[in-house]
Amino acid sequence: MTAKNICLDFQLHYFIAGDVPHAMDAKIHNESERYLLKAISELQKYVGCDISVRVEAKNEGGIIDNLLLICDKIDISGTLTALLAGFTGSFFRLAIHKTDEIKNRIEIAEKIKSGDFSKEEAEILLRGDKQLKKWISKYYEVISKEETITQIEASIPTGDNQNSTASIEKKDFYGHVIQEGTSTTTEIINGTTIYIVSPVLVKGRKLPWRGIYSGIPIEFKIDDKDFLKQVYDQEIKFGNGTSITCNLQIETKTTIKDDIEDAKTYYTVKIVTQWSDDEHFQYETKKYKRIKKEQNLPKQATLFSDDFFE
Numbered sequence: 001m002t003a004k005n006i007c008l009d010f011q012l013h014y015f016i017a018g019d020v021p022h023a024m025d026a027k028i029h030n031e032s033e034r035y036l037l038k039a040i041s042e043l044q045k046y047v048g049c050d051i052s053v054r055v056e057a058k059n060e061g062g063i064i065d066n067l068l069l070i071c072d073k074i075d076i077s078g079t080l081t082a083l084l085a086g087f088t089g090s091f092f093r094l095a096i097h098k099t100d101e102i103k104n105r106i107e108i109a110e111k112i113k114s115g116d117f118s119k120e121e122a123e124i125l126l127r128g129d130k131q132l133k134k135w136i137s138k139y140y141e142v143i144s145k146e147e148t149i150t151q152i153e154a155s156i157p158t159g160d161n162q163n164s165t166a167s168i169e170k171k172d173f174y175g176h177v178i179q180e181g182t183s184t185t186t187e188i189i190n191g192t193t194i195y196i197v198s199p200v201l202v203k204g205r206k207l208p209w210r211g212i213y214s215g216i217p218i219e220f221k222i223d224d225k226d227f228l229k230q231v232y233d234q235e236i237k238f239g240n241g242t243s244i245t246c247n248l249q250i251e252t253k254t255t256i257k258d259d260i261e262d263a264k265t266y267y268t269v270k271i272v273t274q275w276s277d278d279e280h281f282q283y284e285t286k287k288y289k290r291i292k293k294e295q296n297l298p299k300q301a302t303l304f305s306d307d308f309f310e
Contacts, residue, residue, distance in 0.1 A: 005070055005071065005072050005074065006070070006071050006073070006074050006076070006077040006080065007068055007069065007070050008068070008069045008077075008080060008081060008084060008156060008157070009066060009067070009068060009069075009156060009157055010040075010066075010067040010068075010069055010084060010154070010155075010156050011064060011065065011066050011067070011154065011155050011156070012036075012064070012065040012067070012152060012153070012154050013063075013064050013152065013153040013154075013155075014063040014064070014065075014146075014149050014151075014152055015149065015150045015151040015152070015153065016063065016148045016149060016150065017148050017149075017150050023063070023148075024063055024146050024148055024149065025145075025146055028142060028143065028145050028146045029063070029146075031142045032139050032140075032142040032143040033065070033139075035135045035136070035138040035139040035142065036135070036136075036139045037053055038135040038138075039087075039091070039132055039135035039136050039139065040053060040067075040069065040087075042129060042131055042132040042135065043080075043083055043084070043087065043132075046079075046083055046125075047071065047073070047076050047079055047080050047083065048073070048076070049071050049072055049073040049076065050071070050072065051069055051070070051071050051080075052069075052070045052071075053067050053068065053069055053070070054067070054068040054070065055067060055068075069084070081156065081157075081158055081159070082117065082118070082119055082122055083122050083126075084156045084164075085119045085122065085156060085158060085164035086119050086120075086121075086122025086123040086125070086126055087122070087126055088154045088155065088156060088164055088165070088166045089119060089122075089123050089164070089166050090122075090123045090126045090127050091126075091136045091176060092152060092153070092154040092166040092167060092168050093166045093167070093168055094168065094172045094175060095172070095175035095176045119164070133176075133178065134178065136176055137176060137177050137178040139176075140173045140174065140176045140177050141177050143173065144170070144173045144174065144177075149170055150169065150170055151167055151168065151169050151170060152167065152168055153165060153166070153167040154166055154167070178256075179256050180256050180257050181255075181256060182253060182254065182255045182256075183253075183254050184251060184252070184253050184254075185251070185252045185254075186249060186250070186251045186252075187249070187250045187251075188247060188248070188249050188250075188270070189247070189248045189249075189250065190247050191245060191246075191247070191273070192213070192245070192246065192247075192248050193213075193243050193244070193245055193246075194211040194212065194213050194218075194220070194243060194244050194246060194248065194269070195211055195212040195213075195241070195242070195243045196209070196210075196211050196238055196242045196243060196244065197210045197211050197212060197217070198210035198211075199231065199238045199242075200231075201231060201232070201234075201238070202232070203228075203232045208220060208221055209221065209222060209269075213248065213267070218267050219267065220248075220267035220268060220269055221267075221268050221269070222268075222269040222272070223268055223269065223270050223271075224246075224269060224270065224271045224272045224285075224287065226285065226286055226287035227271075227272040227285050227287060230285065230286060236275055237277070238277070239277050240277070241277050242275065242276070242277040243275070243276055243277070244269070244272050244274065244275045245272070245273050245274040245275070245276075246269045246270070246271060246272045246273065247269070247270040247271045247273075248267060248268070248269055248270070249267070249268040249269075249270050250265060250266075250267055251265070251266045251267075251268070252264070252265045252266075253265075253266070271287065271288075272285050272287070272288075273285060273288040274288065
């Protein structure tokens with residue numbers, strides 16, 4: 001280390017299963033390390049200087065990488081050390097997802113600029129860095145392909161012969177891999193009730209119906225064309241307290257992008273069997289009457305089985 005540079009040792013210890021030689025696939029090692037170096041480079045924006053990385057000689061005992069991090073601003077030695085300790089604690093332990101940490105990141109970023117922050121605050125800041133998490137995700141995605149690795153331990157010296165050390169077992173690697181994609185779940189609730197707040201009375205309008213379901217305001221559409229024809233023909237009136245008995249499809253689409261989960265719920269009335277308000281109590285829809293007649297159901301039948309309402 002020169003008078004103008006600071007150097008910090010960053011060590012990665014890849015623990016190898018005991019029954020195999022201490023070796024790993026070179027392609028996996030090189031590709032995963034490429035993403036790790038990209039992640040380390042993301043720390044530059046917090047310390048305001050370039051961080052170069054050199055590789056030191058390998059040690060015995062599993063696979064041990066010794067990386068020498070060099071920065072040309074000697075006055076930020078403490079800042080970089082604490083930042084790397086936060087980096088180690090954030091990404092070489094079981095992943096933690098706390099959405100309430102996001103609001104504190106701006107304040108912590110300002111504290112890092114002044115060099116007055118804790119390792120815990122650095123962890124909160126880095127866990128919310130999307131680009132940094134992207135490179136860490138790629139790192140774990142690649143390194144998980146190495147069958148012989150059982151654990152990774154990362155450590156850096158923090159002064160006074162002390163090290164900041166963190167370790168993560170292979171079963172927890174995928175907790176740091178960003179899962180992206182969309183999944184859909186669908187549920188049918190038969191014979192349920194929706195209280196109508198705002199019906200759509202004119203054919204061709206694209207507005208959603210609005211109502212109350214299980215005490216919750218919802219927007220929904222209606223697929224029952226026979227019921228809609230009765231509405232458009234003004235055979236069904238809507239007033240205070242109007243409700244419908246129906247089969248309700250609840251579809252929830254969950255999208256995960258950049259480690260952020262967004263869920264949206266869509267409501268669709270598949271068939272309406274009855275409607276009622278203050279003046280008309282449980283009038284059956286024409287479609288429901290027709291189905292009951294075709295299937296010889298009794299007048300007071302209240303069948304809402306899955307077979308009946310497919």
